[in-house]
Amino acid sequence: MSTQQQIPCPDCGTPIYFDPYALVTGQQFKCSGCQAVISLAMDSRSQVQEAMQKFDTMKQDLMKQKTEHR
Amino acid sequence: MPAFKTGRFRPRYESIPLAGIISAPLIAAADANAAMSRQQAQFLLDFCFAKGNDGPEDGGQGDGGGPSGATMTPVMISFTLSKLVTDDDGQAQVVTVRFEVPLLTIIPISSLAVESVTLSYTLQVTSHTVRRTEPLLPGTDEKPDESVELSARISHEKPEANAPNSRTTSAHSTLAVNIKAGQLPLPTGLTAMLDLYSKAMCPIETTTTKVSQIAGANDVDSTTDTVS
Numbered sequence: 001m002s003t004q005q006q007i008p009c010p011d012c013g014t015p016i017y018f019d020p021y022a023l024v025t026g027q028q029f030k031c032s033g034c035q036a037v038i039s040l041a042m043d044s045r046s047q048v049q050e051a052m053q054k055f056d057t058m059k060q061d062l063m064k065q066k067t068e069h070r
Numbered sequence: 071m072p073a074f075k076t077g078r079f080r081p082r083y084e085s086i087p088l089a090g091i092i093s094a095p096l097i098a099a100a101d102a103n104a105a106m107s108r109q110q111a112q113f114l115l116d117f118c119f120a121k122g123n124d125g126p127e128d129g130g131q132g133d134g135g136g137p138s139g140a141t142m143t144p145v146m147i148s149f150t151l152s153k154l155v156t157d158d159d160g161q162a163q164v165v166t167v168r169f170e171v172p173l174l175t176i177i178p179i180s181s182l183a184v185e186s187v188t189l190s191y192t193l194q195v196t197s198h199t200v201r202r203t204e205p206l207l208p209g210t211d212e213k214p215d216e217s218v219e220l221s222a223r224i225s226h227e228k229p230e231a232n233a234p235n236s237r238t239t240s241a242h243s244t245l246a247v248n249i250k251a252g253q254l255p256l257p258t259g260l261t262a263m264l265d266l267y268s269k270a271m272c273p274i275e276t277t278t279t280k281v282s283q284i285a286g287a288n289d290v291d292s293t294t295d296t297v298s
Contacts, residue, residue, distance in 0.1 A: 005176050008268045010151060010169050020176045034153065041148035041168060048147055048176065051117045055177055058113055062106055 011036050024049045099187045110179055118145055118174035144172035144267070150276070168276045172267050179260075 006015040014033030023029070028039040040048060122141035152166045 005178060007149075007171055007175060010167070011153060018176075020178065023176065036151050036153040038149050038151045041150050044147040044149075047145070048173065051173055051177065054117055055113060058109055062109060065105075 007038075009033060009036055009038075020048070020052060024052060096187065114174055114177075114179070115142065118172065118177065119143060120145055144174065146170040147173050147176070166276050172264070174260075175264055175267065 004017050005020055006017045008014070009016050009031040012031065012034040014031050016029055016031045016038055018029040018038070019027075023040045024045055026039065026045070028037045030037050119142040122143060148168055148170050150166055150168050152164055154162055155165050156162055
């Protein structure tokens with residue numbers, strides 16, 4: 001299951017594909033159109049990390065419910 | 071001459087609840103999708119939107135489980151973008167800008183949909199019809215007044231070889247159903263909102279660093295603008 005996301009490059013509009021899980025670790029992603037490099041700002045990392053953890057928890061709960069109903 | 075049932079064999083699908091057999095797993099999959107969509111909507115409301123102060127104090131719940139009447143503002147997160155540019159003097163500079171996007175744009179929301187549902191049924195219908203043409207008792211003219219007809223929905227046994235003076239008709243029918251449901255796309259409303267935010271992204275220049283200074287010295291000349 002792919003978790004790759006994309007945002008348009010603010011400079012040239014080319015979609016920049018990124019993995020949100022890698023993003024919170026500080027990884028940078030390059031725009032293939034203008035070679036600009038984007039990364040998550042330091043002050044937003046904890047916020048995104050918390051949201052991703054909550055999202056994973058919700059996903060695991062749903063999978064657990066799905067397994068129990070089989 | 072007794073009347074024999076000599077009707078042609080026709081598989082009797084109508085006696086089998088095919089609609090229920092096929093629809094039950096699909097309904098279960100649809101219910102699962104609906105449950106996941108509700109959970110995702112609640113997640114978006116809880117973590118990706120901030121509730122304004124203009125809502126009801128009792129925190130009333132709308133149809134989607136979110137607060138009704140309150141203004142929901144997307145939670146924004148910040149990105150930095152660095153790019154090598156050449157200024158008017160021909161000097162290369164690394165320009166760093168900061169831009170904000172809604173938190174919900176980086177959550178892989180649609181990945182929670184049921185990706186594929188494949189149902190495969192094999193239905194075997196066997197009908198076995200025997201029609202006697204010889205007398206029941208030897209030496210008499212008494213003949214059976216009806217045929218023997220056996221029907222089965224599922225049978226693994228082959229009909230026996232024809233008895234003398236009898237005819238056996240057997241029919242097998244196979245029905246295979248394959249249904250696939252693909253990954254659900256994002257709701258149109260959510261897509262439109264994300265598109266609006268994408269188009270409204272406005273980078274704010276934060277630092278400009280000369281490349282020669284990065285390579286040469288420790289005292290990097292950085293300027294910070296807070297243009298809004």
